[in-house]
Amino acid sequence: MAAEIRILARGLGFPEGPVAMPDGSVILTEINGGRITRVGPDGTVTRLGPAGGGPNGLAMGPDGMLYLCDNGGSRYVPGHFMGQGPSDDYAGGCIARVDPATGARTVLYTECNGRRLSAPNDLVFDRHGGFWFTDLGKRYAGHRDHGGLYYALPDGSSIREVAYPILSPNGVGLSPDERTVYVADTESARLWAFDVEAPGIVRKQPFPSPHGGRFVAGLPTFCRFDSLAVEASGNVAVATLVTGRITVFAPDGRLVREVPMPDSHPTNICFGGPDMRTAYVTLSEKGELAALRWPEPGLRLNFQR
Numbered sequence: 049m050a051a052e053i054r055i056l057a058r059g060l061g062f063p064e065g066p067v068a069m070p071d072g073s074v075i076l077t078e079i080n081g082g083r084i085t086r087v088g089p090d091g092t093v094t095r096l097g098p099a100g101g102g103p104n105g106l107a108m109g110p111d112g113m114l115y116l117c118d119n120g121g122s123r124y125v126p127g128h129f130m131g132q133g134p135s136d137d138y139a140g141g142c143i144a145r146v147d148p149a150t151g152a153r154t155v156l157y158t159e160c161n162g163r164r165l166s167a168p169n170d171l172v173f174d175r176h177g178g179f180w181f182t183d184l185g186k187r188y189a190g191h192r193d194h195g196g197l198y199y200a201l202p203d204g205s206s207i208r209e210v211a212y213p214i215l216s217p218n219g220v221g222l223s224p225d226e227r228t229v230y231v232a233d234t235e236s237a238r239l240w241a242f243d244v245e246a247p248g249i250v251r252k253q254p255f256p257s258p259h260g261g262r263f264v265a266g267l268p269t270f271c272r273f274d275s276l277a278v279e280a281s282g283n284v285a286v287a288t289l290v291t292g293r294i295t296v297f298a299p300d301g302r303l304v305r306e307v308p309m310p311d312s313h314p315t316n317i318c319f320g321g322p323d324m325r326t327a328y329v330t331l332s333e334k335g336e337l338a339a340l341r342w343p344e345p346g347l348r349l350n351f352q353r
Contacts, residue, residue, distance in 0.1 A: 053310060056328075057087045057337040062129065063330040064275065065106035065170075066337065067114065068320025070353040074328050074337060075114065075148060076316075077103035079131065080124045084116070084151045087337050097151020102131075102141070105170035105275070105316075108351045109202045110177045114146040116153065117168035117181055129313075129333050134186050140164040143171075143181065143200060143207075156204040166193040170220045170275050172229075173350045176247045177202065180210070180229050182217040192216075197231055197259075199248030208248045211259045214240075219276035219286065219316075223299065224347055231261065232273040232286050239264040239273065239286060239297055265301040267291075275316040280324065280345040287314045287329070294329065305343065311336070319346020 061080030068074055072089035075096070082099040084106075102119035109115045120141040122131025142165060143157040158165055171181035178201050185195035194213030197220070200206060211231075219232035222244075229250065231240045240261035242250040252260025264284075272289040279285060279296070283304050288295045292312045296304040311331035320326050324345040329338045 051307075051340040051342070053338050053340045055336050056091050056339055057093050058335065059093075060085065060330075060335040060337065062124075062131070062315075062332045063335060063337060064104055064316045064332065065117075066316055066318045066328045066330055067106045067108055068318050068326070068328060068352070069148070074318075074320070075106060076330060076337065077106055077116070079104060079119070079122060082121065084114075084146060095151070096149075097147075097153065100153075102135070102167070104168065105181070106146070107171045107173055107179065108349070108353070109145070109173060109179070110351050111202065112148070112351075112353075113202075114148050115171060115173075115179060115202060116144045116146050117171050118142045118144055119167035119169060119184065120186070129335075133188055138186070141166055141168045141183065143168055145202070156202070157200060157207050160198060160207045160209050166195070169218050172220050172222055174222060174226055174247060175350050178247050180220050180222070180248075182214075182220045182231060184216055184218055184234065197229070197242070210248060210250055211242065211252070211261065214259045214261075218274050221276050221278045221284065223278065224280065224282050228299070230264070230276060230278070230284050232276050234272050234274065234289075236266070237271050237273050237288075238266045239276075239284060239301075241299075263301075264299070265297040265303070267295065274314070277317045277319060277327075278347045279319075280347045282347075283344075285317055285327075285346075287317055289313050289315070294327075309338065310334075311338075319348075320352075324348055
């Protein structure tokens with residue numbers, strides 16, 4: 049029997065980046081509107097701090113602050129629920145620190161190796177206190193920026209290019225033993241793995257890998273991959289656009305399960321609750337936050353309270 053899906057909040061502007069908080073609330077981003085938003089256990093929606101930019105992925109850091117991937121903003125037009133290229137005031141993306149109480153933001157990184165960050169998308173902290181993040185790259189009418197995988201420290205002192213270029217890197221997550229960092233590529237709908245040798249350092253695969261990643265899995269039908277979360281077992285749950293599912297792959301690429309969502313664009317998933325079996329999913333076509341009982345526990349993230 050399919051799990052009951054509860055809608056916790058509606059009327060959100062392309063929600064992404066959910067973070068399960070210890071009080072039962074979820075803090076997420078609204079890319080359309082530039083907001084960081086708290087959804088209470090009772091469904092109360094509270095916008096935190098001033099709106100701006102293109103807030104995308106969020107993660108809790110070792111200091112109790114939230115860390116934000118800001119894609120710089122997208123242009124939203126009537127009749128389209130997805131952004132139509134960069135916003136008119138787009139000047140690049142950034143990584144920022146966010147106060148979870150007030151929503152106040154402090155910019156940490158705007159470039160790496162002298163190259164402006166384009167559209168930072170998702171991030172995950174390792175047990176050492178650093179974080180891996182993806183930059184999706186911006187898509188324009190006639191071209192697109194390259195994307196990449198990066199590693200940075202939360203004090204603003206160090207940022208490192210790990211793999212570049214990658215077509216459209218989106219979701220990022222770590223295996224339970226942190227020996228593997230997973231990256232979901234949107235346009236190719238492929239899940240890649242990078243073998244971690246040390247914080248921010250990976251062992252790259254040789255040609256013909258396009259970026260040094262190790263291919264894990266894909267699907268035979270047209271779809272696009274968005275963000276991901278890792279189960280305690282090590283399986284990888286990928287938010288799958290167009291087909292409207294959460295697709296779960298084993299580390300060896302086997303298809304474990306597909307969980308249908310009531311939306312064509314489930315974009316992000318995170319786990320919370322006392323037993324880590326509550327899955328929170330952002331439904332971005334309808335602008336909703338959903339919750340459901342998951343078949344097995346999710347991996348508790350580093351610094352998740």
